[in-house]
Amino acid sequence: MKCKAYLVEDSSTIRSNLMETLHELAGVEVVGTAETEHEAKRWLAGNGEGWDLAIVDLFLREGSGLNILQALQARRRPGQRIVVLSNHSSKDVRWRCQQLGADGVFDKSTEIDELVDFCAGLQSA
Template sequence: MALTVFLVEDNPRIRESLIPALADLGSASVMATAESENEAIAWLGKHKGQWDLAVVDFFLKQGTGLGVVAWCAGREPSQRVVVLTNYPAPSTRSACLDAGADAVFDKSTELEAFFDYCLQAAPD
């Protein structure tokens, strides 16, 4: 079964490269995207239980990924939230995990680990 992904990323170039990269996994498809905290939360509120994995950037066009991650606290047990960031400082990682992220990945150096995580998160 395919992994349904909600992508929260404000950089169009990164979005445009992540969407096909996730599709190339063969088990993931991006069902929607958002560029800001408010836009992401609005979408999540309308689509509760309809996604498997939320991939959230830390810095957004408006707001931060922390607000999105915290909003997801009431998600279904099978739903996962990961932060994919260019700012993987220990304090950022800690804040994301404390807010409820399941994992944090560095866009520059941990993409392979991120894609492995996505493969493991696919529903059976």
């Protein structure tokens, strides 16, 4: 069964490249995208059964990925995963994301392979 992912990323270039990479290398089907906190929270709340993985950037065109993590803390189903993909992945940021329920934090510049491996692992789980 394909992993259904929802991608929250405000850069169209990164969004497009990531969708292609995750599909080709990890078999992930991106079922929706958002560029803002509000769009993401609305879609995720209204499609609770429609996703297995949310990939969230921290700094968005409007709002913050941290607020999305916080909103999903008590709302996600067992088995749903949330990861952060950001250029801002210091030790403190990673700790805060994990406190808010992130299953992983990946740096856009250096940890794309690790994100792909994480996603591929969801396929076999």
